[in-house]
Amino acid sequence: MEIVKAGxxxxxxxxxxxxxxxxxxxxxxxxxxxQRILQHPDHEIYLAWADGELAGYIHVCKMLRVTSKPFLEIIGLVVDNKQRRQGIGKLLVEKCRTQLKVPTVRVRTNAKRQDAIAFYESLGFERAKDQMVMVLE
Structure with a gap:
């Protein structure tokens, strides 16, 4: 397993x-x-390669807010269906934490995605709050 920055x-x-x-x-x-994400200084995408195939990726953003200390937000984490439950997601999260040196990591997930919630809780994430997403187009 090799984890590298995306290009x-x-x-x-x-x-x-x-x-x-x-x-x-x-x-x-x-x-x-x-292309824009890969060029943006606050965004990172790391890839997990196994036997020459993309096994997973994580997209994180360094977030700055007026009301909190800086944190990383997981924007996307995807592991190939054939490669799940092998620790790839955990390795990708750990890579971001060690490489980017930001102690707090946040993630938003749909309340219906119980598998994702269980995964993040298994890594030590705790539920912080419930939110509603509102859109103006």
Whole structure:
């Protein structure tokens, strides 16, 4: 297992893996979004490679708020369906914490995704609050 920072040459593999979770942003928009993320100084994407195949990735953002100390927010964490329950997600979270040296990590997850909640709790994450997402388009 090798964990490395993502680059432009990894965009297609990231988009393909994301589709397993139902994220269907592909084509030019997905490519452009990932290019911008990879160039942004506050965003990082780490990839877990196993036997030459993308086994998982984590996208984190260094967050600054007026009302709290800096923290990392997990924007996305995806592990290949065939590779789950092998510790890859845990390794990706640990890589971010050690590499980026930010002690607090936050994640938002849909309340319906009990498997994701159980995963994060197994890593020591605690529920901090319930929120509602509101959108203005």
């Amino acid at each position: 432009n040459s990894d965009i297609s593999a990231i988009l393909s893996l994301s589709s397993q979770m139902g994220y269907s942003l592909s084509g030019q928009t997905g490519y452009e979004n990932l």
